Amino acid sequence: MSYTYSVVKLFTHQTTILLYLVKHILSVITRYIQLLSAFTGVLFLGGCNLDTRMSTFVTKGPVAETQYDLFMLTVWVTLGIFIAVGGAFAFAIIKFRERPNDDRPMPSQGHGNPLVEIGLIGASILLLVIIAVPTLQGIWYTHDTPEDPESFMSAWYSGEELAEEEAENPLIVKVIGYQWWWAFESPQLGITTANEMVIPAGKVVHLELRSFDVIHSFWLPRIAGKVDLIPGRTNSMWIQAGDNFLRWKEKQGVAGPNEDSPALRAGYAAYLEEEIQNYYYGQCAEYCGDSHARMHFRATVVDNEQFAKWVIDERTGHGTPDGKTWDDWYAAYADNPDSLTGDLNEGLKLFMGRAKCATCHVVKGNPRALGVAGPNLTNVGSRMSIAAGWLNHRREEDGSIDLEKQYDNFYKWIKETDVVKPGNRMWKAGGGGIGELIDENGEPALLTEDETHKLSLYLQSLK
């Protein structure tokens, strides 16, 4: 009896100690978790700079501004609801809380007050209408590309080769999503580029969105909200980087809609010059496989002359490194490749030969670089980034290209494509990828350091 008693007592005692320890440890852990979350919270707040290249709070142009206004309206309405409901709740728990020696009678209990219920239903309907009307207006406004005469190609595009029937259309850009990069085609101008779109300042641009493979989503946060690219259908949207003349005047509040003068035009030109941040970041906003998070793009905003020049550069493309005609170069390449010397020629030979780049990439000008499975590389040396915006070489100070960085980026990309962008087809293409190269004996033979170097130099020269 006494033995059993001792055992039970001991057991109870130990359990008490154990419980005490567990409780103590738990409270210590909780305290650390609280402390840690407070710290991480502060760290995250550091990321709350609203004026970044991907901000939806500092918007440019009518589409993003309309969407922002709608967002803020919803914020204010819901904030009002939060304050009203939270306020009533706080009032009730403070006023009716039980106090020590509280001898107040229990407040009258009841439910089903018709006045309150009808009032709440009415208030809900009113708030929904307040949100719904501008929402519908916003959806229609951002869906239909506006007919803005100042955005018609004829009004601003000074380059040549524009079909007459396109004169009264805005610039059209066909956006095609691939795993994991973007093609930007301009059918009116007969050019195709990749990952970096070039758009004229203050002009309406109509986008047609398609996908080559899976669902992607076009998102250029400061310019416009997301629209999906869906296989088998074409979605459309419009964007405009900066206001047009009319909207600018309206915002200034200085002139009527029909007023026009050299001074006003000069003011507007200064606005375009100053107000338009000329480089925007975009991102695929729909999960689309391994490297979805690395499927970025860029939008460079330019003035009319820069745009026309860019079109000419894209249409002209590139000659051979040593100034030969392409026919002569290919004749030499076939008869006596060793006669083509120098790093750039070596790079081009690799591009056309062992590295097989030309099977997947177009380089305008080069009659045999016609592959369409990968990004168009015309003027790739003029782009501010490669690998769909993932490897950057743009200098923040002045927007120029950091050539050393650019070389490093090309080198890195060619050397370890699979590391930079896991899962991509340039590395493994079912036998044709740069990670699957073989020598004449069929043994794996990746590009050597020297080959990677020369190929990088050649790509860098495409500008």
Ligand code: CUA
């Ligand atoms: Cu494309 Cu995510």
